[in-house]
Amino acid sequence: MLLGGALVLGGCNAPTFGAFRGATTQGRDEFRLWVGFAITGLAVAAIVWGLIFWTVIRHRRRGSDAIPRQFHENVPLEIVYTTLPFVIVLVLFYFTVVTENRIDAVSASPSEVVHVLGFRWGWSFTYDSGTGRYQGVQIATAAQPKVLAQPATSSQYPQLVLPLGETTRIVLTSADVIHGFYVPAFNFSRYAQPGVVNRFDFTPTTTGVFRGQCSQFCGLYHSEMLFSVRVVSRADFARWLATEQASQAQTGSGATS
Numbered sequence: 001m002l003l004g005g006a007l008v009l010g011g012c013n014a015p016t017f018g019a020f021r022g023a024t025t026q027g028r029d030e031f032r033l034w035v036g037f038a039i040t041g042l043a044v045a046a047i048v049w050g051l052i053f054w055t056v057i058r059h060r061r062r063g064s065d066a067i068p069r070q071f072h073e074n075v076p077l078e079i080v081y082t083t084l085p086f087v088i089v090l091v092l093f094y095f096t097v098v099t100e101n102r103i104d105a106v107s108a109s110p111s112e113v114v115h116v117l118g119f120r121w122g123w124s125f126t127y128d129s130g131t132g133r134y135q136g137v138q139i140a141t142a143a144q145p146k147v148l149a150q151p152a153t154s155s156q157y158p159q160l161v162l163p164l165g166e167t168t169r170i171v172l173t174s175a176d177v178i179h180g181f182y183v184p185a186f187n188f189s190r191y192a193q194p195g196v197v198n199r200f201d202f203t204p205t206t207t208g209v210f211r212g213q214c215s216q217f218c219g220l221y222h223s224e225m226l227f228s229v230r231v232v233s234r235a236d237f238a239r240w241l242a243t244e245q246a247s248q249a250q251t252g253s254g255a256t257s
Helices: 002-013 025-058 075-104 234-251
Strands: 112-119 122-128 137-140 159-163 168-174 179-183 188-192 198-202 208-214 226-232
Touching: 025 075, 025 188, 025 198, 112 159, 112 179, 112 188, 137 159, 137 234, 159 234, 168 179, 168 188, 188 198, 226 234
Parallel strands: 112 168, 159 226
Antiparallel strands: 112 122, 122 137, 168 198, 179 188, 179 208, 208 226
């Protein structure tokens, strides 16, 4: 009752239990699952610790050496504490499968397609709207490794730009070893593997700039495999993409950080 009351009174400021609320539709699904797990864990912990303290207080020594009443079995109680954890696991497993299927589902007609390539030691983002109009617009890390020691949101690192409220297909792979494409604010991480193409969708719900990083140790400059994600309005995204297309058409190459 106390836990439920706290959540109700918290309203929009309900605790996040250490997780991001999710800046995408998929990330919010993940966040809700995480909160469900956390609340379930707290409820179980409250019951277990409550019973422990009740037992300690109820059966404390009362100044007598008399042995308390002894019993060896309680079949109804044993059935409850054996069955209940099994039911809890089944319920959590069900919601996990439903949520993961929803997160991994890809749209039949995404608004944008971005090919993401991980390489030692950086990232390449190549845009393809599906019509070929913007095909070849590329944002990439400079080819030469360097130690910048800057935040991931620094302009020194490549930036993936996404339109707000639109579904963008990410086509992820690696040029050499296994990398990890991780955006904490999106509650999302996926391997970039050589010879394997991973496809997933992002549908941003919040504008802003979010940090990204490689989450799989991949070599000497792993710590410099940083990038950022900027979510802008659809109109701003169209202007940015058109500007990049014109600029790169003049230079004949993709932009680098």
